[in-house]
Amino acid sequence: MAHNYYDRRKRKEDAMRKLGLLAVAVAAIAVAFLFVSKLVDRKNADPAARGAAEATTQEKAEDIITIDGVDYRQRYNVKAYLFIGEDDTGSKEAKSEYDGTGQSDVLQLLVIDKDKGSYTRIPINRDTMTDVKSLDDDGTYLATTRIQISYAHANGDGLEVSCENTVDAVSNLFHGIGIQEYACLNLDGIKTLNHMAGGVTVTIEDDFSNSDESLEMGKTVTLDDEQAYHYVHDRLNVEDGTNQNRMKRQKIYMSELTKIYRQKQLKDDEFAVRLYQELQDHMVTSLRIGDVSRLAKSLMTCEDQGETEIEGKTSVGEDEYIEFEADQGCIDQITKDLFLEEADE
Numbered sequence: 001m002a003h004n005y006y007d008r009r010k011r012k013e014d015a016m017r018k019l020g021l022l023a024v025a026v027a028a029i030a031v032a033f034l035f036v037s038k039l040v041d042r043k044n045a046d047p048a049a050r051g052a053a054e055a056t057t058q059e060k061a062e063d064i065i066t067i068d069g070v071d072y073r074q075r076y077n078v079k080a081y082l083f084i085g086e087d088d089t090g091s092k093e094a095k096s097e098y099d100g101t102g103q104s105d106v107l108q109l110l111v112i113d114k115d116k117g118s119y120t121r122i123p124i125n126r127d128t129m130t131d132v133k134s135l136d137d138d139g140t141y142l143a144t145t146r147i148q149i150s151y152a153h154a155n156g157d158g159l160e161v162s163c164e165n166t167v168d169a170v171s172n173l174f175h176g177i178g179i180q181e182y183a184c185l186n187l188d189g190i191k192t193l194n195h196m197a198g199g200v201t202v203t204i205e206d207d208f209s210n211s212d213e214s215l216e217m218g219k220t221v222t223l224d225d226e227q228a229y230h231y232v233h234d235r236l237n238v239e240d241g242t243n244q245n246r247m248k249r250q251k252i253y254m255s256e257l258t259k260i261y262r263q264k265q266l267k268d269d270e271f272a273v274r275l276y277q278e279l280q281d282h283m284v285t286s287l288r289i290g291d292v293s294r295l296a297k298s299l300m301t302c303e304d305q306g307e308t309e310i311e312g313k314t315s316v317g318e319d320e321y322i323e324f325e326a327d328q329g330c331i332d333q334i335t336k337d338l339f340l341e342e343a344d345e
Helices: 021-030 047-062 160-173 188-197 225-233 243-267 271-282 289-301 328-339
Strands: 064-067 070-074 078-086 104-113 118-124 129-135 141-148 181-186 200-203 220-223 283-285 303-307 312-316 322-326 340-342
Touching: 064 328, 078 160, 078 328, 104 160, 104 328, 118 328, 129 160, 129 322, 160 181, 181 188, 181 271, 188 225, 188 243, 188 271, 200 243, 220 225, 225 243, 243 271, 271 283, 322 328, 328 340
Parallel strands: 078 181, 118 303
Antiparallel strands: 064 070, 070 340, 078 104, 104 118, 129 141, 181 283, 200 220, 312 322
């Protein structure tokens, strides 16, 4: 069932630069989870709109979720953050028409369990088939269609509406669990992230001859910014063209990038500030400074449980686009294990 659309579009532009060092320190750490993970507050929410959004999240957390005849509710001390990598370029600006551009190439949930003192990452295949809302150009709900989850971001204004529509689609995939916040970065951020790292060293394991001949199979390369873009982004003209193959490369890249960023942050307290300044034009996030502060503490003190894989099957649909059907039993188990507890009788 689709949840009601909730609006966070009312933001104050002049608050965008007030997060400071702590916010971007989280951004540097968050790259561990996703090449697009950057926790910088693009706009500060209108208090009334923010309160309504938080109320909606709380209502979701209190909802009863029934799986295999058993009633559950979301655990209070489990918080979820969605990171989005958008397949678009340029400075982030609102679109007047919801024309299908700006799909989410990368989706990853960060799930923090405060009771257990741990966090888990859930990569979500962009081709995952699920219920996605169609929105009119004023943001109002039109219909729900079963389609690739990447289109949820494309069906929006490119800013908060797109992000919220993606949050809703991911929530629906996991039985309507509450997702507290989101952060989104577009393609131009890849080169910036790589540049700020001074290059990332990887071993080329795929055939990039139709994409970037400088990425020679079998060679270990410290990627320059253009190479990093191709290594992280390219799909259709590399190997089998599947998103699963690209997700493997992204995981390798993120792991190496994180190591570099952590070292830079330890040596230079101003590194995070510079990272924020370089990325700010290419991102949108719902996080405020208080949210970022709490998230930073959680990431610093909690144990990393690694990634939880969503099992499923890939096929070519009637429209000749790739479709990933997530295994429902796997989705059920992930939802129960990471988010839920049995409801009181």
